[in-house]
Amino acid sequence: xxxxxxxxxxxxxxxxxxxxxxxxxxxxxxxxxxxxxxxxxxxxxxxxxxxxxxxxxxxxxxxxxxxxxxxxxxxxxxxxxxxxxxxxxxxxxxxxxxxxxxxxxxxxxxxx
Amino acid sequence: xxxxxxxxxxxxxxxxxxxxxxxxxxxxxxxxxxxxxxxxxxxxxxxxxxxxxxxxxxxxxxxxxxxxxxxxxxxxxxxxxxxxxxxxxxxxxxxxxxxxxxxxxxxxxxxxxx
Numbered sequence: 118x119x120x121x122x123x124x125x126x127x128x129x130x131x132x133x134x135x136x137x138x139x140x141x142x143x144x145x146x147x148x149x150x151x152x153x154x155x156x157x158x159x160x161x162x163x164x165x166x167x168x169x170x171x172x173x174x175x176x177x178x179x180x181x182x183x184x185x186x187x188x189x190x191x192x193x194x195x196x197x198x199x200x201x202x203x204x205x206x207x208x209x210x211x212x213x214x215x216x217x218x219x220x221x222x223x224x225x226x227x228x229x
Numbered sequence: 230x231x232x233x234x235x236x237x238x239x240x241x242x243x244x245x246x247x248x249x250x251x252x253x254x255x256x257x258x259x260x261x262x263x264x265x266x267x268x269x270x271x272x273x274x275x276x277x278x279x280x281x282x283x284x285x286x287x288x289x290x291x292x293x294x295x296x297x298x299x300x301x302x303x304x305x306x307x308x309x310x311x312x313x314x315x316x317x318x319x320x321x322x323x324x325x326x327x328x329x330x331x332x333x334x335x336x337x338x339x340x341x342x343x
Binding site: 121159160161162163204215216217218219220221222 | 260262264269270271272274277279285288320331332334335336337
């Protein structure tokens with residue numbers, strides 16, 4: 118099982134649609150979880166951290182299921198500007214917890 | 230304030246040449262990371278610097294790769310005797326301290342080895 122696995126997509130959705138991305142991770146001892154966003158030919162930028170209780174930031178909702186080692190990101194009312202690659206990111210455990218493992222990303226295109 | 234800066238933004242070199250990539254982290258950030266992103270691949274951890282501690286070099290793919298961080302600030306990543314498989318985007322990130330602090334990425338250096 119890969120350390121962090123994501124559906125690569127691409128996801129093509131119309132403006133206003135709701136879209137969900139899923140991610141699984143293999144290390145049950147991981148403690149920190151994030152979603153990053155990467156625009157074409159740009160650097161990754163933190164979108165949101167993912168907390169055990171789930172968290173919401175505007176149109177974005179992140180969920181964590183530790184038992185299933187599963188993370189999700191829900192985007193409501195998609196905008197054209199949401200088009201990007203979404204990276205699921207998990208930290209390693211123990212003494213190497215500063216190392217982040219990045220999924221390969223899920224490409225989203227929001228169409229007018 | 231200024232973000233993480235990297236130079237050069239693009240580098241084309243011939244196989245066998247050495248290249249040096251530079252990263253200037255956000256002022257006051259003690260943690261600095263180098264990653265590599267190849268086409269269609271996720272970000273691959275290369276090396277981590279934290280303050281004056283010995284760096285974690287466990288992600289460096291071969292002994293042709295080395296990195297330094299002088300004065301706890303600017304870092305250089307050196308690739309000796311470059312190979313075509315070294316072609317990738319090399320990203321630098323910094324954070325205020327250790328993990329669970331947001332990592333801020335620089336724009337990257339696109340390296341093409343011919």
